[in-house]
Amino acid sequence: MTGRLAGKVALVTGASRGLGRAASLEFAQAGAWVICTARSTRGHSTQPRLPTATIEDTLDAIRAAGGQGEAVACDHTEEVQVRTLLEGIAARHGRLDVLVNNAWGGHDPVEGTPRRPVIWDEPPGQLRNMLLAGAYGDYVTSLLALKHLMGPAGRGVILSTTWHTDEPPGWLPYEVSKAAKNRLVYALGTQLREQGIAVVGLAPGWMHTELMELYHTPEELSGHTETPHYAARVLVALASDPDVLRHTGQVLDVGPLARLYGCTDLDGRQPDWNAQRRAAQGA
Structure with missing residues (x-):
């Protein structure tokens, strides 16, 4: 398959479902060799509430296309596993051009009180999951990717899927975990600018994912959400941009970048859900 990322190697974390799966498919469609990682494999799902989805399923879809x-x-979240992964990529491919930090542990089951309890009853495990399979996982994966493949070569793009923290603040562990991810984008982007390695955070809108279907009716989701492919196409556009360094250290919304790069959702629309949300909050 030829495309604007032909010959490139991309690593997409959290690739078994949602945005990670869509990003894997879109990067492959653009010609990249895509390395899909996740914890959910055939016979072992980390999300029993959701339809079974694994990295093998994502790879099958890539090949079918x-x-x-x-x-x-x-x-x-396990340094040894990440180190083994990156060393394997170095041995097999000798390069890594794009890292998409997408894995997140915010939906892992947590024992204790339900979501959004009285604030002092918030189960500590919720923040732990979000920080570990969030900023910490991004941190470990980025640094090891830089050490083994990207830094010495002086090339590459690191993209992080995230979310803007709300004003006023919303769910406490979510706010703290996303603030950590966003600060990592800023700090890492600032420090890698001289090496020519861009680090960009991307904030999708309200995506229609498998998880969303657990909490919302089809009527609530219809016409008000975007598919994960919308953000995934923007990720591909960022990775393909020869001037991507202009965005480094920033967390940017999908909508404006989609207009900048000419990306559309599967239905041809260019929604800007984050702008609509902020406008409603200010009304």
């Missing part, structure tokens, strides 16, 4: 890649089980 004519793309190329591989699936590697990896828990990005």
